[in-house]
Amino acid sequence: MHSKNKKNKLLNKTSISNKSIFYVVGVMSGTSLDGIDLCYVRFEQAESWKFKIIDAKTVGYPKEWQELLQNAISYSSSKLAQINKDYTYFLSKVISDFVKQYPETTIDAICSHGHTIYHQPNLGRTLQIGNLPILSNYLNQMVVCDFRTQDIRLGGQGAPLVPIGDVLLFPQYDYCINLGGFANISYRKNLERIAFDICPVNIIMNHYTKTIGLPYDSEGNVALKGTICFPLLDELNSLNFYASPYPKSLGLEWVQENIYPIIDSYELSVYCILRTVVEHCAFQISNVIKGSNLKNGLFTGGGVYNTFLINRIQSLSNQEILKASAEIIEFKEALIFGFLGVLKLKEIPNCLSSVTGASYDHASGCVYFPKNNINST
Numbered sequence: 115m116h117s118k119n120k121k122n123k124l125l126n127k128t129s130i131s132n133k134s135i136f137y138v139v140g141v142m143s144g145t146s147l148d149g150i151d152l153c154y155v156r157f158e159q160a161e162s163w164k165f166k167i168i169d170a171k172t173v174g175y176p177k178e179w180q181e182l183l184q185n186a187i188s189y190s191s192s193k194l195a196q197i198n199k200d201y202t203y204f205l206s207k208v209i210s211d212f213v214k215q216y217p218e219t220t221i222d223a224i225c226s227h228g229h230t231i232y233h234q235p236n237l238g239r240t241l242q243i244g245n246l247p248i249l250s251n252y253l254n255q256m257v258v259c260d261f262r263t264q265d266i267r268l269g270g271q272g273a274p275l276v277p278i279g280d281v282l283l284f285p286q287y288d289y290c291i292n293l294g295g296f297a298n299i300s301y302r303k304n305l306e307r308i309a310f311d312i313c314p315v316n317i318i319m320n321h322y323t324k325t326i327g328l329p330y331d332s333e334g335n336v337a338l339k340g341t342i343c344f345p346l347l348d349e350l351n352s353l354n355f356y357a358s359p360y361p362k363s364l365g366l367e368w369v370q371e372n373i374y375p376i377i378d379s380y381e382l383s384v385y386c387i388l389r390t391v392v393e394h395c396a397f398q399i400s401n402v403i404k405g406s407n408l409k410n411g412l413f414t415g416g417g418v419y420n421t422f423l424i425n426r427i428q429s430l431s432n433q434e435i436l437k438a439s440a441e442i443i444e445f446k447e448a449l450i451f452g453f454l455g456v457l458k459l460k461e462i463p464n465c466l467s468s469v470t471g472a473s474y475d476h477a478s479g480c481v482y483f484p485k486n487n488i489n490s491t
Contacts, residue, residue, distance in 0.1 A: 130459045130460060133222075134158060134159045135157070136157045136223070136456045137154070137156050137157075137168075137220050137222050138157065138223045138224070138225050138455055138456060139153065139154050139155075139209065139213060139221060139224050139452065140155060140226075140449055140450070140452025141153075141224065141225065141226035141451065142226075142227045142448040142451050143227065143229040143244070144294050144295050145230060145294070145296065145365075146316040146320055146330075147175060147180050147184060147320075148330075148416060149172045149173050150172065150175070150205070150208050151170070151171075151444070151445055151447065152170065152171050152172075152173065152208070152448060153169075153445045153452055154167070154168045154169045154212070154216070154221075155167050155168060155452050155453075156168060162282070162285070163282045163453075165453070167445065167449065170444070170445040170448065170449075171212060172444065179201075179204065182197060183201075183229060186243075187231055187232050187366055187367060194243070198243040199248075201244045202243070202244050202245075202248060202249050202252070205226070205244040205249065209224060209226075209253060210252070221255060222459075223255065223257065223258050223455055223456075223459065224253055224255050224257045224258070225257075225451050225452045225456070226244065226249070226257065226259045226451070227261060227451045228243055228244035228259060229242060229243050230242050230365070232365060233262075233272065233363065233364075233365035233366075233367075234367065235266055235273070238266055238267075240262045240263060240266055240272045242259075242262060245259040245260040247480075249482065250483055251484050251485060255484065256481065256482070256483055256484070257481070258454075258455035258458050258481050259482070261275055261478050262275065264465075264476065264478040265472050265476070265478050268473045268474070269473050270361070270467070270473075271361045271362065271470045271471055273311065273363035273470065274300065274310065274311065274363065274469060274470075275450075275451075275465065275470075275478075276290075276292065276298070276446075276447060276450045277290075277300035277307050277466060277469045278450075278454070278457065278464050278466055279449070279450030279454070280300045280309075280450075281302075281307050282453070283449075283453060287411060288302070288408055288410040289301035289302075289403075289406075289410075289411045289412070290411065290412045290413075291312075291411055291413050291414075292413075292446065292447065293315050293316070293414070293415040293417025293420075293423070294315065294416060295316050296312070296317060296364050297312040297313050297314075297395065297398070298310065298311045299312055299402055301406060306466075306468040307466050307469055308360060308468060308469065309360075309361075309466075309469040310360035310363065310469075311364040313356070313364075313395055313398040313399065314364060314368075314373060314395075315395050315417050316330065316415075316417055318369065319331050319388060319420075321374070322377075322388060323336060323388070325384055326384050331420060332419075333419065333421040333422065334392060334420045334421055334423055336384065337388035337389045337391070337392045337423075338389070338422055339385040339389075340386040340387070340388055341389055342389055342390050342393050343380060343382055343387075343390045346377065346380050346382070346390050347393055347394055349376055350373070350376060350377075350390070350391075351394060355368070361471035377391075392420075392422060392423050392426055393426065395423060395427075396423060396430050399427050400427055400430035400431035403427075403431045404431055404432070409433065410436075411433075411435070411436075412436075412438055413436075413437060414438055414443045414444075415443065415446070415447075416443075418438075418443050454478075454479065457477060458481065459481065460477075461477045464476075
């Protein structure tokens with residue numbers, strides 16, 4: 115089970131502080147349950163941070179894990195604890211299968227987000243499973259993980275976490291939007307980085323496409339067959355979240371409580387639901403772009419492949435959307451969680467108080483070593 119890596123030597127604090135080049139594997143599982151993204155990347159700290167993706171892969175979830183993760187929010191604490199253990203082992207196998215392709219290559223650390231079961235910052239709690247210390251034993255690697263809980267303890271939202279990567283790895287863009295389970299944005303305002311969740315996207319669309327046997331709406335073709343239900347659109351756009359100030363973030367539980375009951379009350383066809391949801395998402399995203407007078411944006415995430423959604427955003431925002439390379443579209447979040455791990459190892463802040471609302475900028479995450487599982491914070 116252990117991932118054997120002949121050249122791998124566990125880093126200590128002294129060697130980390132003097133180190134300018136890191137080889138890490140970033141690991142991300144999103145709320146849309148598309149699969150586990152793995153990104154093997156080289157980071158170099160010079161005058162500015164540079165990166166090179168060596169390899170990247172998405173490993174789809176088996177059906178039983180998809181169902182478990184989809185329903186986990188309703189499980190008891192004891193059942194969740196067992197699922198956490200099982201998922202940590204499952205995740206270690208996925209990572210091991212990926213890294214064993216590189217037996218002669220140094221991998222300094224595995225930097226893993228885990229999978230979010232619930233995220234309720236206003237209640238002071240968040241849970242990402244797969245972050246147990248034993249993961250480092252399974253992998254025989256240093257692991258950096260659990261990036262959100264420290265920020266919540268410091269009064270923050272624990273999200274979004276990607277903006278520090280936007281600042282340091284993609285400085286050529288005025289703003290960055292990720293279209294995943296949720297749409298989130300980061301941009302510079304008055305010398306600070308601002309970021310927040312805009313609206314749910316794929317988490318809603320995938321929920322309804324599954325009712326007609328489709329995992330997602332390829333290119334928006336299902337939505338194209340429907341018509342907009344304007345009363346539903348108005349009701350969705352009137353939700354309090356959209357008028358509330360940042361910092362703010364969304365989770366599955368918010369969608370279950372606020373979105374699904376509204377949509378289901380209209381008893382529409384899936385086609386009309388998706389057409390209305392596309393318009394809702396495009397409206398909210400374009401409002402943020404226009405409201406902050408933003409230009410030159412980087413769009414990533416699976417939602418970029420929804421051509422109809424992108425066209426509606428372009429139309430409503432009155433600006434052309436330039437897509438990144440397929441590699442960046444699909445693996446930017448895994449890439450940046452790898453980067454968050456590197457920043458944590460060097461004790462450079464990876465959570466920005468201007469973004470999350472925490473009491474100060476900080477280096478978030480837990481560092482685990484194999485065998486003795488020492489937690490370095």
